[in-house]
Amino acid sequence: MHLVAIGGSDAGISTALRACELDPSVDVTVVVADAYPNFSICGIPYYFSREVQPWQSLAHRTHADLEATGMNLHLDTLATGIDVNGRTLTVRDAAGTESTIAYDQLMVGTGASPSTAGIAGLDQLGPDDGVHLLHSMGDTFALERYLDEHQPETAIIVGAGYVGLEMAEALTVRGLHVTQLQRGPEVLSTLDPELGSLVRDELTRHGVDVFTGTRIEAVTRNAGRLTVTGTRDGDTFSHSADLVLVVVGVRPNTSLLTAAGATTGAGGAVVVDEHMRTGLPNVWAAGDGVVTHHRLLGVTYLPLGTTSHKQGRVAGENAIGGNARFAGSLGTQVVKVFDVVAARTGLRDHEAAAADYAPHSHTAIADDHKRYYPGATPISIRVTGDTRDGRLLGAQLVGTRGAEISKRVDTYATALHHGMTVDGMSNLDLSYTPPLGSPWDAVQMATQAWERDARTLASLV
Amino acid sequence: MHLVAIGGSDAGISTALRACELDPSVDVTVVVADAYPNFSICGIPYYFSREVQPWQSLAHRTHADLEATGMNLHLDTLATGIDVNGRTLTVRDAAGTESTIAYDQLMVGTGASPSTAGIAGLDQLGPDDGVHLLHSMGDTFALERYLDEHQPETAIIVGAGYVGLEMAEALTVRGLHVTQLQRGPEVLSTLDPELGSLVRDELTRHGVDVFTGTRIEAVTRNAGRLTVTGTRDGDTFSHSADLVLVVVGVRPNTSLLTAAGATTGAGGAVVVDEHMRTGLPNVWAAGDGVVTHHRLLGVTYLPLGTTSHKQGRVAGENAIGGNARFAGSLGTQVVKVFDVVAARTGLRDHEAAAADYAPHSHTAIADDHKRYYPGATPISIRVTGDTRDGRLLGAQLVGTRGAEISKRVDTYATALHHGMTVDGMSNLDLSYTPPLGSPWDAVQMATQAWERDARTLASLV
Numbered sequence: 030m031h032l033v034a035i036g037g038s039d040a041g042i043s044t045a046l047r048a049c050e051l052d053p054s055v056d057v058t059v060v061v062a063d064a065y066p067n068f069s070i071c072g073i074p075y076y077f078s079r080e081v082q083p084w085q086s087l088a089h090r091t092h093a094d095l096e097a098t099g100m101n102l103h104l105d106t107l108a109t110g111i112d113v114n115g116r117t118l119t120v121r122d123a124a125g126t127e128s129t130i131a132y133d134q135l136m137v138g139t140g141a142s143p144s145t146a147g148i149a150g151l152d153q154l155g156p157d158d159g160v161h162l163l164h165s166m167g168d169t170f171a172l173e174r175y176l177d178e179h180q181p182e183t184a185i186i187v188g189a190g191y192v193g194l195e196m197a198e199a200l201t202v203r204g205l206h207v208t209q210l211q212r213g214p215e216v217l218s219t220l221d222p223e224l225g226s227l228v229r230d231e232l233t234r235h236g237v238d239v240f241t242g243t244r245i246e247a248v249t250r251n252a253g254r255l256t257v258t259g260t261r262d263g264d265t266f267s268h269s270a271d272l273v274l275v276v277v278g279v280r281p282n283t284s285l286l287t288a289a290g291a292t293t294g295a296g297g298a299v300v301v302d303e304h305m306r307t308g309l310p311n312v313w314a315a316g317d318g319v320v321t322h323h324r325l326l327g328v329t330y331l332p333l334g335t336t337s338h339k340q341g342r343v344a345g346e347n348a349i350g351g352n353a354r355f356a357g358s359l360g361t362q363v364v365k366v367f368d369v370v371a372a373r374t375g376l377r378d379h380e381a382a383a384a385d386y387a388p389h390s391h392t393a394i395a396d397d398h399k400r401y402y403p404g405a406t407p408i409s410i411r412v413t414g415d416t417r418d419g420r421l422l423g424a425q426l427v428g429t430r431g432a433e434i435s436k437r438v439d440t441y442a443t444a445l446h447h448g449m450t451v452d453g454m455s456n457l458d459l460s461y462t463p464p465l466g467s468p469w470d471a472v473q474m475a476t477q478a479w480e481r482d483a484r485t486l487a488s489l490v
Numbered sequence: 491m492h493l494v495a496i497g498g499s500d501a502g503i504s505t506a507l508r509a510c511e512l513d514p515s516v517d518v519t520v521v522v523a524d525a526y527p528n529f530s531i532c533g534i535p536y537y538f539s540r541e542v543q544p545w546q547s548l549a550h551r552t553h554a555d556l557e558a559t560g561m562n563l564h565l566d567t568l569a570t571g572i573d574v575n576g577r578t579l580t581v582r583d584a585a586g587t588e589s590t591i592a593y594d595q596l597m598v599g600t601g602a603s604p605s606t607a608g609i610a611g612l613d614q615l616g617p618d619d620g621v622h623l624l625h626s627m628g629d630t631f632a633l634e635r636y637l638d639e640h641q642p643e644t645a646i647i648v649g650a651g652y653v654g655l656e657m658a659e660a661l662t663v664r665g666l667h668v669t670q671l672q673r674g675p676e677v678l679s680t681l682d683p684e685l686g687s688l689v690r691d692e693l694t695r696h697g698v699d700v701f702t703g704t705r706i707e708a709v710t711r712n713a714g715r716l717t718v719t720g721t722r723d724g725d726t727f728s729h730s731a732d733l734v735l736v737v738v739g740v741r742p743n744t745s746l747l748t749a750a751g752a753t754t755g756a757g758g759a760v761v762v763d764e765h766m767r768t769g770l771p772n773v774w775a776a777g778d779g780v781v782t783h784h785r786l787l788g789v790t791y792l793p794l795g796t797t798s799h800k801q802g803r804v805a806g807e808n809a810i811g812g813n814a815r816f817a818g819s820l821g822t823q824v825v826k827v828f829d830v831v832a833a834r835t836g837l838r839d840h841e842a843a844a845a846d847y848a849p850h851s852h853t854a855i856a857d858d859h860k861r862y863y864p865g866a867t868p869i870s871i872r873v874t875g876d877t878r879d880g881r882l883l884g885a886q887l888v889g890t891r892g893a894e895i896s897k898r899v900d901t902y903a904t905a906l907h908h909g910m911t912v913d914g915m916s917n918l919d920l921s922y923t924p925p926l927g928s929p930w931d932a933v934q935m936a937t938q939a940w941e942r943d944a945r946t947l948a949s950l951v
Contacts, residue, residue, distance in 0.1 A: 072924045338930060364923055440897065456800070458797070462532065462824045462896065468550075
């Protein structure tokens with residue numbers, strides 16, 4: 030039995046690790062397009078902030094660690110074609126030499142590539158011009174080299190999602206003056222604006238200039254100076270800096286699979302079922318290149334590293350004869366921006382309404398621990414529930430770094446996993462000690478506040 | 491409708507708050523034995539460490555806050571008898587005057603009193619002698635007065651449970667040299683010894699002398715010096731200090747209810763059903779005086795503040811005509827000892843075996859966040875699962891204060907609430923960002939390690 034996994038990031042490596050763990054007798058080969066298998070892409074901003082040095086530290090596991098599990102790694106090797114009937118994969122090495130690899134089972138984890146959001150100029154300008162995307166270790170080295178050689182003093186970051194915010198912090202820490210441009214009405218558009226504004230306040234407090242409602246249409250370069258142009262609230266907008274970083278999301282890499290006959294669905298990603306089957310015999314797929322089964326939304330596209338790990342683990346188990354099922358995403362996410370942490374899980378109002386729930390959201394502010402004990406800080410918690418059946422639909426949290434936001438959102442995520450009601454949250458036996466919580470934890474104070482609010486609304490009908 | 495709640499602590503106040511919230515037209519009276527309703531007894535150690543000052547800060551709500559909800563408070567009023575048929579309560583005020591209060595519904599939350607564990611001398615020696623128990627604000631004032639007037643330099647704490655450990659920290663911070671005596675083989679006997687030892691190391695690191703395996707039989711006083719005597723590992727044991735604090739658990743206060751005809755069960759506590767009914771017409775009970783419905787053990791006695799809040803809330807809703815049900819405890823607990831946090835939820839091996847589960851436990855060590863990001867610290871996580879059906883039975887965690895232990899145990903508690911399997915934990919969509927977690931959170935790394943361990947064990951059979 031020869032299992033071949035394509036992709037050296039979360040999905041590919043998770044597939045290989047799981048297969049090696051469950052059946053050490055299986056031959057496992059991982060085909061990696063670059064020389065950096067199992068690197069923590071989510072950690073790249075902390076390399077730029079110099080909190081993580083050297084770059085090799087970003088590896089979840091070293092090359093030796095990986096090979097010790099029993100897998101074989103083919104680095105700098107690009108998968109170029111799948112012969113489904115012949116069960117062979119065509120690959121091209123760094124020297125340009127093509128060869129084939131026979132497989133019994135194939136897992137494709139080709140991931141996603143950075144979107145350019147149709148911004149003109151990005152096809153002409155690249156890292157040597159000071160215009161950067163950021164998705165791979167190659168991108169990382171290019172940006173580091175530019176920072177090192179050109180010592181830019183100002184940067185424009187187009188996009189204020191997770192990576193954009195983390196890079197705003199990193200470049201600010203690094204000494205650059207950062208201007209952050211966001212198309213939507215507020216930064217971190219995965220949160221409702223009233224919570225996103227708390228993140229914006231933190232950016233501003235640290236000297237980042239934030240422009241929301243700003244649609245960038247082009248990047249140009251004149252005499253070493255970069256200028257982005259577009260519109261802002263109907264007016265023309267233009268801003269110049271020494272460096273431009275475009276981080277506006279990703280699009281799935283699907284060509285390898287579609288050329289082999291796979292179909293695409295939500296978000297243009299490859300369709301897989303919950304077993305990570307592509308429909309092509311002996312071909313599995315996982316990660317940022319495939320659709321996402323969501324526990325509340327059905328099939329959607331929501332690429333996240335945690336999901337890739339889970340999907341890869343399922344694919345690895347099934348490829349060697351198992352029967353695992355991806356239980357579904359809840360879109361749980363967290364980001365640290367300077368000293369603020371923002372998290373979400375499940376759905377917000379408009380997402381829930383679009384999926385035919387009857388959502389209502391309410392924001393409560395609850396202390397992270399008993400106020401009498403030093404250091405208590407308020408957490409803003411926005412709970413979304415269904416007014417018809419009381420089902421919990423989602424939660425968003427923003428608070429300070431020490432307020433255990435990231436594990437509090439996990440309590441909501443675990444509750445959502447089980448379809449709990451908002452009311453049912455008060456039944457959870459959560460831990461309490463005055464320095465770290467309250468007899469009703471903040472997560473329960475927020476659901477109780479939602480209930481009171483929903484009861485008031487119902488009484489007004 | 492007149493609802494009378496006896497008890498000014500968690501159960502009584504929660505009952506009154508819930509009734510006032512759900513139906514503002516109900517008359518609610520709370521009979522409080524002392525002058526300190528709704529004080530956070532769990533916060534007392536932080537008053538002694540002087541992190542919380544003044545003592546009034548320990549009130550969850552002020553007298554005015556409570557009355558603003560619509561409830562009436564009768565302070566310094568002791569409930570002395572219940573006439574179930576006549577629906578009247580006899581009370582005695584501070585002046586010794588008896589009177590009766592008519593009720594439609596009665597909730598009894600008389601709580602528990604400190605155990606003295608049969609230690610001789612505790613009936614003779616009291617606060618003025620430097621021998622202290624610690625359960626009420628009255629006990630708190632007595633100990634503070636002793637510390638202030640006598641400036642003791644050394645203290646013996648008998649007991650190393652939650653309060654004992656917190657007081658060891660508080661008195662150490664306060665400048666006393668503390669000797670902590672524990673009957674069992676390790677401190678914090680609610681954890682397995684291999685995890686409890688991590689807490690002991692933290693005590694020792696801060697100068698606390700810890701003697702385990704020490705059974706104290708008597709306290710004596712000679713020329714202003716206090717001596718505890720007993721046995722240690724079969725030998726006689728004796729130790730002297732300026733102050734002795736005995737914190738060895740509690741016993742339920744049941745006489746008011748049993749005199750009225752209620753029955754007692756587990757732990758000698760009053761039997762109630764999951765609706766907090768005592769079996770006596772129109773009489774409800776909740777809190778540390780009643781048995782505890784446990785989701786994994788059935789009916790037991792496990793007094794905790796969080797449980798009292800929940801039971802009181804259920805009683806308050808039902809006393810005014812609702813149909814709420816206490817969903818059951820999991821024994822979730824957390825304690826901070828200096829810079830270490832220890833938590834548990836669910837069952838340990840011996841508890842699970844006694845309840846006819848087939849438990850196996852495995853300890854993993856997982857970083858609180860990605861090791862490459864500064865400040866990562868290891869968390870010791872001991873997972874207990876059932877080898878027959880893979881069901882998660884419990885988890886114990888010990889780590890540093892910033893490692894989000896208290897909210898990580900909540901993820902396990904929420905999973906236990908829903909009867910998840912150990913394997914199923916890997917399906918949870920938990921949050922991840924490198925400064926705060928890992929793609930598989932520490933809680934999942936620990937359950938995956940349990941699975942590997944159980945698989946190895948099974949293959950050896």
